[in-house]
Amino acid sequence: MFLVALNGFFVAAEFGLVKLRQTRVQSLATRHGMRGRLLAKVHGQLDAYLSACQLGITLASLGLGWIGEPAFAQLLMPLFSLIGVESEKLIHGISLFFAFSCISFLHIVVGELAPKSLAIREAEKISLWAATPLYGFYWAMYPAIWLLNTSANAVLKAAGLDTDHGHDSHYSTEELKLILRGRRANVASEIGSSTGAYSQDEWNTIAHSLDFSRMTVSDLMRPSHEMVCLRRDLPLRDNMQVVARHRFSRYPLFEDASGERVAGMIHLKDLLLARQAGSTLEDLSRYVRPVQYVKPDMPALELFRRFRKGAPHFALVGHKNEKPIGFLTLDNLLGALVGQIHDEFRQGDADWTRMDDGTLMGKGSLPVVSLERALGIDIDEGKAESVGGLVIQALNDLPGEGQRVEFEDFDVVVKKMKGPRIVLVRVYPKVFDDEGG
Secondary structure (H helix, E strand, O other), X not given: OHHHHHHHHHHHHHHHHHHOOHHHHHHHHHHOHHHHHHHHHHHHOXXXXXXXXXXXXXXXXXXXXXXXXXXXXXXXXXXXXXXXXXXXXXXXXXXXXXXXXXXXXXHHHHHHHHHHHHHHHOHHHHHHXXXXXXXXXXXXXXXXHHXXXXXXXXXXXXXXXXXXXXXXXXOOXXXXXXXXXXXXXXXXXXXXXXXOOOOHHHXXXXXXXXXXXXXXXXXXXXXXXXOOOEEOOOOHHHHHHHHHHHOOXXXXXXXXXXXXXXXXXXXXXXXXXXXXXXXXXXXXXXXXXXXXXEOOOOEHHHHHHHHHOOOOOEEEEOOOOOXXXXXXEHHHHHHHHHOOOOOOOOOOOOOEEEOOXXXXXXXXXXXXHHHHHHHOXXXXXXXXXXXXXXXXXXXXXXXXXXXXXXXXXXXXXXXEEEOOEEEEEEEEEXXXXXXXX
């Protein structure tokens, strides 16, 4: 039974260490003194101590096989004498059968299944309890463990595999979504409602945050032709009409109608202060602030960090001294994180308008990610950055008005074109097969 218990110890230690989260280890190290700090040291070298567990399990299993049959033979000898069995071959065969059956049962139930289940349920307690003896065993058997690990790495190298893999505990974005979705469903089913589970808004925010981490500026930018700007070559009255119509706080100031040269950014606060000071505001270039340019492949999270650190909440996408290809604001980034944000001036200005038949109407310039959010699906966009680009990519040509393009989960009908640009599209999720106009 000692060897069975020893096997169970190593199994419990192995599963407990694997189950234990790194964040909990740090907390245990703070709260449980020497044992906690020793556990942190063991968990910090997880691969090495898992090798120690495997060595302990192997030695205990070999020991069971080595002494099990003779031990059972001695236990059964009085019974053999009582029934008059004297044949050594028969005694050996019966002993071997009983030894194999009993040892296998004890080994599987007491030495494997029970410790494994206990360690999974009580990972913290088991890990704290096992850390000290496992630490001692590791150093006592260090030469053997080192030899075995070195030999295993040599085999991997001979097979052309990388041995310096570390402990890969990272989940992909999709895996994290599945875990969180499963957790939400489990909590809801346990208590009979969604109370206490993630609300739909909370789930959407978490999912959007995970998606946001892998997005680039080009995934979220709006095209330059949608940019509302002021012009240096226009009279003040015309520029103020633009401000009154759109009511933004910042505007890029273009040199002329071509949009090739951007003089800088105009902040309405500067104009109000200048007007209060008695300025006529005729020359807007006196109030320009520097405008930041970002590359299309910049991670969206990096731009968000810049905004948080105090950079102007407006960025042009492209290269300085060249015509910008798009723009991004803080509102665009926040919309990607928490959903579209409305204010008192743009209450109903949603990206997509949901029609009575369940279809969606929107601009062809909208980012693909906005359609993903509206449909609740993932779209393989390839190199396309907008819904219009997705259509052109699928056709490998410019579409005509009224043309329908089929995708796996939805169809797109081009409703309006302006030259080579797709202005308006209507999206038909696959559940809605009716074109309906």
